[in-house]
Amino acid sequence: MALSFIKKVFTFGKPAEEPVPDAVERELEPRSRDEDLPIVDDPVLPQEMDTAGGPAADVGEGGAEESDLPDEALPLPPADQMSDFGLVPLSLLEAEAEAETPATAESEVEETLSVPSGHLPHQRVDRSQADAPVSIEETVEVTEALSEEIPAEMDVKQDISIQPISPPLGELPGRAEDGISSEPAAEQPKPESPILPKGFATGPAIIEPQPIAPQPKLSWFQRLRNGLARTSSQLTNQITALFTKRKLDDETLQDLEDLLIQADLGVETALRVTDTLASERYGKDVTGEDVSRIMASEIAKVLKPVAKPLQLDLSHKPHVILVVGVNGTGKTTTIGKLAAKLSGAGLKVMLAAGDTFRAAAIEQLKIWAERTNSEFVGTKLGADAAGLAYDAFEQAKAKKCDVLIVDTAGRLQNKAELMAELEKIVRVLGRLDPDAPHTVLQTLDATTGQNALSQVEIFRNVAGVNGLIMTKLDGTARGGILVAISAKHKLPVYFIGVGEAVDDLEPFEAEDFARAIAGLPQ
Ligand SMILES: Nc1nc2c(ncn2[C@@H]2O[C@H](COP(=O)(O)OP(=O)(O)OP(=O)(O)O)[C@@H](O)[C@H]2O)c(=O)[nH]1
Numbered sequence: 001m002a003l004s005f006i007k008k009v010f011t012f013g014k015p016a017e018e019p020v021p022d023a024v025e026r027e028l029e030p031r032s033r034d035e036d037l038p039i040v041d042d043p044v045l046p047q048e049m050d051t052a053g054g055p056a057a058d059v060g061e062g063g064a065e066e067s068d069l070p071d072e073a074l075p076l077p078p079a080d081q082m083s084d085f086g087l088v089p090l091s092l093l094e095a096e097a098e099a100e101t102p103a104t105a106e107s108e109v110e111e112t113l114s115v116p117s118g119h120l121p122h123q124r125v126d127r128s129q130a131d132a133p134v135s136i137e138e139t140v141e142v143t144e145a146l147s148e149e150i151p152a153e154m155d156v157k158q159d160i161s162i163q164p165i166s167p168p169l170g171e172l173p174g175r176a177e178d179g180i181s182s183e184p185a186a187e188q189p190k191p192e193s194p195i196l197p198k199g200f201a202t203g204p205a206i207i208e209p210q211p212i213a214p215q216p217k218l219s220w221f222q223r224l225r226n227g228l229a230r231t232s233s234q235l236t237n238q239i240t241a242l243f244t245k246r247k248l249d250d251e252t253l254q255d256l257e258d259l260l261i262q263a264d265l266g267v268e269t270a271l272r273v274t275d276t277l278a279s280e281r282y283g284k285d286v287t288g289e290d291v292s293r294i295m296a297s298e299i300a301k302v303l304k305p306v307a308k309p310l311q312l313d314l315s316h317k318p319h320v321i322l323v324v325g326v327n328g329t330g331k332t333t334t335i336g337k338l339a340a341k342l343s344g345a346g347l348k349v350m351l352a353a354g355d356t357f358r359a360a361a362i363e364q365l366k367i368w369a370e371r372t373n374s375e376f377v378g379t380k381l382g383a384d385a386a387g388l389a390y391d392a393f394e395q396a397k398a399k400k401c402d403v404l405i406v407d408t409a410g411r412l413q414n415k416a417e418l419m420a421e422l423e424k425i426v427r428v429l430g431r432l433d434p435d436a437p438h439t440v441l442q443t444l445d446a447t448t449g450q451n452a453l454s455q456v457e458i459f460r461n462v463a464g465v466n467g468l469i470m471t472k473l474d475g476t477a478r479g480g481i482l483v484a485i486s487a488k489h490k491l492p493v494y495f496i497g498v499g500e501a502v503d504d505l506e507p508f509e510a511e512d513f514a515r516a517i518a519g520l521p522q
Pocket residue numbers: 325326327328329330331332333334355358361408409410411471472473474475496497498499500504
């Protein structure tokens with residue numbers, strides 16, 4: 001019965017004149033359970049729930065699930081009229097409660113509601129935890145239960161006071177003294193994955209490395225053709241455009257000569273090509289293929305006499321090769337490549353670091369010596385290069401080396417002082433052997449144009465260059481200049497460089513080179 005519940009848990013005691021906080025009053029305004037009840041921070045504790053469960057069931061039995069509370073607050077009847085309303089004074093309730101309730105520890109937390117005289121009780125109170133806040137849900141439940149027993153004219157909500165029932169934080173079950181829960185935290189709902197725009201995805205990225213197909217190594221001729229592609233394609237395109245639907249006449253011959261000169265082939269070679277073309281096809285239709293074929297043939301004729309092997313006189317011990325050239329033309333790299341070939345053939349090779357201007361050049365040559373199993377002679381940075389060359393020659397003799405290759409610092413041909421130093425190196429080497437240096441090799445960078453002509457001119461005069469190596473023919477070469485140099489100086493061209501690797505040095509082949517420039521297959 002609701003009344004026995006009320007007897008058990010409610011007492012009257014507060015003075016009638018005690019004001020009720022506005023906030024509480026607002027909270028007690030009738031509303032359905034599912035309406036927007038205020039959220040209570042501290043939830044009802046388990047023991048509170050248990051205690052509240054009984055009366056709530058009683059209320060349910062009475063059919064008061066829905067709140068029937070009147071809108072206006074009802075005053076309590078006087079104490080002597082309470083029984084008319086089914087209420088019992090505090091003294092009677094306490095006496096009854098003491099008689100009915102066993103004196104257990106649990107009775108200490110027995111819930112009661114303290115209701116001031118003249119006011120309706122609405123709240124269960126834990127006497128031992130007088131400072132804890134009250135649950136609103138409980139408030140509503142109890143109020144609903146009471147509403148059954150209270151006449152409609154009574155204002156229930158007006159004078160109700162709330163007393164806290166929850167224990168202090170430190171005594172809450174599942175909470176440690178420091179206020180942090182020792183029980184596993186309630187599982188938080190997982191945030192939903194955001195809906196990403198098209199083209200995005202969530203989750204760890206899985207990038208499977210794709211195997212890189214090994215690049216097939218091109219033949220040296222393919223690399224040469226690639227390197228000379230700029231020259232050859234430019235030439236052939238212009239030639240094709242020049243001879244489309246035109247008969248060979250003086251004007252087209254003049255235009256062709258200009259094109260060949262612009263391609264660095266030189267006046268001499270250009271005239272050879274136009275003369276041959278005129279003798280074969282003058283007044284006739286000419287195709288681009290006709291011109292390319294004749295061009296390749298004439299270039300080959302210029303180059304064949306200079307395409308010679310590097311002669312080594314091994315009666316000298318050592319055969320001395322001095323390597324000269326402008327800065328960065330590939331001297332040190334070419335020395336390494338040559339050493340690899342020679343020591344690979346079983347010759348005893350010594351490398352001398354005559355580039356005393358650049359620390360990196362000394363180190364670079366030392367590495368090449370190690371890689372090629374060659375002897376190495378070096379000195380400190382800034383030392384006299386001629387003195388180093390002399391020492392190296394002596395050591396090579398003493399060690400019975402077959403070949404001594406002397407590196408030199410790169411220098412511009414127009415720097416007289418540096419060219420004089422080069423002259424001194426040649427002179428000093430000649431003191432130990434009047435024929436030394438036996439070979440003076442000049443490296444030419446194939447990406448250089450007309451300037452290479454003057455480089456050869458001056459180095460030849462100062463250092464006695466007697467052989468050439470053209471490097472970097474694998475890049476964006478302008479190889480036509482080698483034809484012009486060959487036509488003018490007729491110096492042997494021993495090798496061409498077609499890459500930076502140790503085996504990227506190929507003997508110079510006139511026919512191949514000529515066809516590559518003309519854009520023809522091998
Ligand atoms: N692609 C390509 N690069 C080359 C070739 N020969 C040399 N090189 C590169 O050209 C650069 C200069 O080469 P070096 O051998 O240091 O030239 P160097 O003439 O000794 O340079 P200096 O001592 O400064 O005068 C280096 O990066 C070489 O790897 C070649 O045939 N092809």
